[in-house]
Amino acid sequence: MAAETALVTEGGGLAFADNTTSASSVSASSDTSNVSGPAKAQDEASAVLMARLQDRKIEVLSARTTDSTTYALPSGELETEAYAGPVRVKQDGTWKNIDTSLSDTGADLTPEAAAADIAVSDGGDTDLASVNLFHPVP
Template identity: 35%
Template structure:
């Protein structure tokens, strides 16, 4: 997990158990996500291989489905793994659901995406953390240096107007993390000393944070340099 110099953070490497691998040396290739609507499925490799041979069509092995991988049996009797750069689905209450980053207000007043591979919550305004992100027993929280206004939401984006004079803060939910962007609306705001000195408070649990050579931040295992 890293915070780049351009002001973005993603949890793409803050992962849980790896997705199960196919036993027949699957071949990776680029593809669009396989869903029940556009491909048939079978519960096991043997069943998928038999069905693919019989129908002449690819059949997904449902038991090998992961957050960012599909495994399909081909009519030629092979298993192929389709790996995606980011999660395309996540498990919620024991069932796979497609990623949905649209924000919804929660009972505690925060804003959270409907289905992502990390636990993510943006501030609904006020003094609490700007964002919290959790996964696999690890947590990261960023706090704005002051009280936040009530955000305006649009799909996966929450915009906090005028966090500084003529400066909006725009937070975006992603499948495995979030983005943050300061929208500077005037030349006067761009030269503001407040903007030049802006610092966000960072708190972590289950990880340490170190500076990178590029000027960003990297989350590592406590007491080591191993990235989490």
Template identity: 60%
Template sequence: MRRRSMLRSGHRQIRRLAAALVLLLAVDAALIAQGTGLAFATPSAPTAVSGSANSAQSYGPAEAQDETSALLMARLQNRRIEALSDRTSDATTYALPDGTFSTEVYAGPIRVKQDDGSWQAVDTTLSDAGDELAPETAAADIAVSDGGDQ
């Protein structure tokens, strides 16, 4: 009989320890998420959306800094979210609400990485850059002579 009470006491201690560990991990995860600000998928202020308007507009841009944040946002908002950390000049990766990822790959560059690290869409519109014509944003350095004076 004494052995049973010792076993029950041991099981209670293990359960208490497990519950305390789960609570500690939950608090730790919440503090980390709060410190980074990346995992929060709710808008800062509620916005009214009419019945005919797209409900995705109330959540803000469909992008997140990393895959983990994108996956969480996709599940919470029930829409695809771009993982910016996986963005390249010719590919876009999305986290989907079902927990999977989808990557769209293009035959050529659709965006160009700027010197400051941001991405800008390719724009081949020519602009006058002094004695030459150059595209607004292109993957390669291209310049066309404007013909000069002669």
């Protein structure tokens, strides 16, 4: 019987896999239907290892940008999906999906998460709206 052992450290970016054969090893099911949790890993090495062990694609968070998403595949290859425009923005150090739902933030209505600094007047102002375009930092 073959057993596969894996060690992944989130902070250090280290990944280790050991494929050993032992008569006394416990049978491990290859059924991945019980795999739960987000399909993402902090770095490429961890994502490749997790994809191989879980037999599903895992997002490589360190490769995430405003207009692309990179996945590690069970085969060990990487797949990048590129979008025509931004699909997420980095706010306060955290990636957030674009959400143009407006919230009342006092004197203005502003989107939850947008690729530009947008404010729409909630009435009584001389400006109907203001838009400041910027190039988001990935």
